[in-house]
Amino acid sequence: MKIVKKAQAGTMQSSDLMVFLEPAETLNVTIESTVLKQFGALIRGKVDEVLAKHGIDAGEVRITDRGALDYAIEARLETAIMRATEG
Amino acid sequence: MVTSLLSTDDLTQARALLEATGLQFETPYDDLVGIFEAGRLVAVGARQGRTLKMLAVAPSHQGGTLLDEVVTELVGRGYQEGVDSFFVFTSPALAPNFETLNFNLLAASGKTALLEYGDGLKRYLARYTRLIRPGNNGAIVANCNPFTLGHRYLVEQAAAAVDQLFLFVVREERSLFPFGTRLRMVQDGTADLANVTVVDTSWYAVSSITFPTYFLKDGDPGGAIQMELDLLLFAQRIAPHFQVRTRFVGSEPLCGTTAAYNEAMHRILPPLGVEVREIERKNADQRPISASRVREMLLRGELDGIAELVPVSTLDFLLSSEGIKIWDKGGAR
Numbered sequence: 001m002k003i004v005k006k007a008q009a010g011t012m013q014s015s016d017l018m019v020f021l022e023p024a025e026t027l028n029v030t031i032e033s034t035v036l037k038q039f040g041a042l043i044r045g046k047v048d049e050v051l052a053k054h055g056i057d058a059g060e061v062r063i064t065d066r067g068a069l070d071y072a073i074e075a076r077l078e079t080a081i082m083r084a085t086e087g
Numbered sequence: 088m089v090t091s092l093l094s095t096d097d098l099t100q101a102r103a104l105l106e107a108t109g110l111q112f113e114t115p116y117d118d119l120v121g122i123f124e125a126g127r128l129v130a131v132g133a134r135q136g137r138t139l140k141m142l143a144v145a146p147s148h149q150g151g152t153l154l155d156e157v158v159t160e161l162v163g164r165g166y167q168e169g170v171d172s173f174f175v176f177t178s179p180a181l182a183p184n185f186e187t188l189n190f191n192l193l194a195a196s197g198k199t200a201l202l203e204y205g206d207g208l209k210r211y212l213a214r215y216t217r218l219i220r221p222g223n224n225g226a227i228v229a230n231c232n233p234f235t236l237g238h239r240y241l242v243e244q245a246a247a248a249v250d251q252l253f254l255f256v257v258r259e260e261r262s263l264f265p266f267g268t269r270l271r272m273v274q275d276g277t278a279d280l281a282n283v284t285v286v287d288t289s290w291y292a293v294s295s296i297t298f299p300t301y302f303l304k305d306g307d308p309g310g311a312i313q314m315e316l317d318l319l320l321f322a323q324r325i326a327p328h329f330q331v332r333t334r335f336v337g338s339e340p341l342c343g344t345t346a347a348y349n350e351a352m353h354r355i356l357p358p359l360g361v362e363v364r365e366i367e368r369k370n371a372d373q374r375p376i377s378a379s380r381v382r383e384m385l386l387r388g389e390l391d392g393i394a395e396l397v398p399v400s401t402l403d404f405l406l407s408s409e410g411i412k413i414w415d416k417g418g419a420r
Contacts, residue, residue, distance in 0.1 A: 064189040
């Protein structure tokens with residue numbers, strides 16, 4: 001799928017994350033997290049997995065996380081993808 | 088649930104809640120939201136452009152997630168409106184509350200702390216990393232509305248004194264000439280100077296966030312604090328990244344706000360490792376060359392004298408069809 005418009009999902013509450021998606025020529029993922037030191041690599045792995053699952057290979061992906069578990073990351077990112085790819 | 092505050096009763100409650108927590112109800116705003124519990128407003132927050140303000144939670148409801156919910160709503164709505172970075176001013180004591188929401192502290196001075204949501208500053212700095220050469224570098228921050236021989240003189244003087252000169256063009260769109268055209272005039276007007284690198288200030292220097300009163304006619308008391316934040320941010324975050332050791336500025340005989348800014352520069356920057364060099368303004372006809380003088384002449388249609396005040400590259404732009412459209416709003420030409 002292709003990111004065709006700006007979309008956002010999630011909240012700023014603890015154990016949740018905010019996802020921001022924007023159209024772009026290349027794929028650029030930035031992750032900010034209160035637990036980046038401990039779990040940065042795992043968060044990045046989950047994000048890459050979900051993006052790959054939906055065939056997203058271009059877009060500006062910004063994530064600000066407050067210690068969300070991996071299924072929350074998946075759910076929020078998928079929601080944002082649905083919002084960003086619908087016509 | 089977070090809802091928009093629209094009715095007279097909503098606004099009355101918002102005002103009371105803000106005043107009870109030591110804040111003021113400040114118009115204007117683009118969005119005002121709150122959370123009610125049994126008909127009583129227990130949390131409030133507003134967004135004006137990129138700035139979040141009037142954030143308050145009733146004392147009886149603090150320590151929960153209400154602030155998170157209000158900020159989430161404001162950021163989510165703002166993002167849909169096309170705003171992609173958000174700032175908040177708060178007291179240094181409350182800054183950690185925002186840091187847990189992924190806000191990053193940009194600068195703190197006495198009673199005020201400025202935080203940014205997300206890592207915009209880091210991304211901004213990273214964008215220029217490959218242009219930076221190590222050495223004794225200098226910086227000028229200028230609006231260039233439009234680029235004049237006065238700017239050119241300041242740039243020449245500064246460039247001769249340093250290894251690499253970064254010329255930061257103010258991004259904020261509060262000027263007669265839009266940012267894109269100002270940037271182009273500066274690039275064209277300095278293209279022959281090999282050690283001058285033209286960059287954009289983004290929101291991090293002389294912007295409506297760091298220094299809102301720069302764009303107002305008269306200074307206000309709040310302006311002094313924000314002038315300090317602007318300079319702290321420059322000295323602590325921007326200058327080290329660009330390896331800037333000297334900031335150059337033109338002397339300011341005309342505009343009170345800019346003169347106060349220069350004065351604050353001398354006070355704040357040197358202790359933080361950035362030398363300030365004030366360079367005497369260049370004159371034409373015994374009067375300092377200034378962009379405002381050029382604008383006045385343009386608006387009065389006195390085109391003949393302008394060639395003495397601006398470089399050929401700027402004159403070419405001013406007299407191009409694109410340039411004329413900007414200053415001749417009436418379409419007389």
